[in-house]
Amino acid sequence: MPEGKFCNKKPVDTAEGITQLLSDTSGNTYYKEMKELTVDSDLLWKTIQNTCKSRIRTWLEICAHCGMCAESCFLYQVNGRDPKQVPAYKIQSTLGKIIQKKGKVDNAFMRHAMEVAWSQCTCCNRCGMYCPHGIDTGIMFGYLRGLLYQQGFVPWELKIGAGMHRVYNAQMDVTDADFVDTFEWMVEEYEEDYPGLTVPVDKEGADIMYTVNAREVKHYPEDLAEAAVLFHMAGENWTVPSKGWEETSLAMFAGDWAACKIQVESVYAAMERLKPKRMIGTECGHAHRATVIEGPYWAGRKDGLPPVESIHYVEWLAEALNTGKLKIDPSKRIKELVTLQDSCNYIRNQGLKQATRDIMKHIVEPGYFVEMSPNKEHNYCCGGGGGFNGIGLYRKQRNIALIKKRDQILATGAKLVLAPCHNCWDAIRDLEEEYDIGIRWSFLKPVIIKMLDIPDHLKPEE
């Protein structure tokens, strides 16, 4: 049985297809079928010839096998320094082998490559900073994921996730109507405390177009209201698009490049339709990477930039606090040891380290902010990045991966962790659940709302 009913080379692009795939609990049948899936070696080799150009080929060729990347990888560190976890080994023994064999690899090899690509690398790109030759293994793993996806060797949840983007232009089954309704409903809920609070939908020419993570709509709708409150308090002229509101891309984690393009183009279409001055995305790392950093390339934009200037939520917050658009009541600042999680996707991958530190200066009483070590672009992945958090098959490996962040947090002595990234937030929640170290964790929005110095005209009437 080469192509399974659930596990096959065809992307899911209908709502029925998604429902059917979801009905296979934990992907049990899916993974059984995967053992029978044939490898289309001709397609694999043809794809490599068309897409694997000098950068990756040179990386694979000049790798000196020096092992300097080993210690840079948190997964190597937390897995007993197993030499099989050395980044260079991981990529040479998977992508390197596939190329060496000109695509003639078997089913067992592909399943092994899948395990390495999704459970032994979170595409955090830290190793790239420690290689004398500038070899970025994380980028190569992203590429390998694309090859594996094309052949149907992709974790069940990510096949579903990529399918969601194809069907709903969102990472989960949240429709455009769900999004607008939920946002409006949440704003109504908060309106009493914040008179005049609204959510302007599809307003043309606004200063800010705000995009979100579909999880907020489905699981944390208060986050939407909090965003509205902060824009309202800052006096911003903002809007949300009724279509093209989803900033995330599980398709990127899955290696489904066609779906990545579909997804990001839905956001760019909203930008072109509403012509905002700027786009601001929510407190999510991979969403920013997908829509702002990598997205322009999927959409074929030669200058590598989105249609309008697009910034991360932390950049807007830092700006609003620095310029006094948002004012903090100094008596309400955080007065306990607090640490900050640097998200790989916008700190290492877009250098936004200063923005979050500016924010900390405003919201933490001097002397209470403790940096993790290492930090900024040298920080370690939360342990759940690159889709790792969401893959049931690799839950055990993911839980081991959390150890690095757990130990980093413990070393700060802080009991409060600010994590302006959905993936990091989830990973830190899970590490508390798993290892019970007695910490609390939060996005920035709820923390800042509690300490705002609200101007009189925006206060509710007594």
Add this chain to the structure above:
Amino acid sequence: MHDLLTGVFFWIALGVCLIGMLARFIMYFRGLSWQLDRVAYTSHPAAGVKGAVRSIYKWLIPFGTYGWRTQPFIAVAFFGFHIGAVLLPFFLLGHTLFLKEKLGISFISLNATVADGLAWAAVISAFFLVLRRLVLPEVRIMTTLQDYFILLISIAPFATGLLARYEIGNYSFWLNMHIFCGELLLIAIPFTKLSHVFLFFASRAQLGMDFGIKRGGMKGTKMAW
């Protein structure tokens, strides 16, 4: 024999090395793709060049990067080997005379004591680089026969050069061996992992452009290599 090695063989080795390097260098940059690599190389040349230059020079400075600082042992062995490997071929007194005669280019010559020091440092460092491969599990797992072969042909010119230098045994035999090993090395450069002698700059420049253009450089953030 000596005439052959310093004559036609020298020209062949030099020609293969230079033409090979040039061809591969051109092929590398021609093979870069803004869309597949997801780096807008040509749209932001200034940011790209800035990133590329930083990415290269930081790594050329001993202990100039986090990578070198966190792993001092390999950093010392690495620079111990490479400083000699880069300087001696051009600036050793015997070499400068030879290059002047052959190519008409005159380089300044290294003081003999310094040159001896560099050569010994290279040999000793190479020994430790081999030792690392044998002892450290994270290096051993990836090490192939080719890696040892590369180390062997890289160290052979130093070893034979030192044997000739101290006239251990037959001087002219070791001198000829030294020239032969050097030429072998030149020929191997474009076709083996030794291509890193020039592709290092290409690869570092590429990642530097990536950081300079896409990953923070245009936001005004300097990558802390």
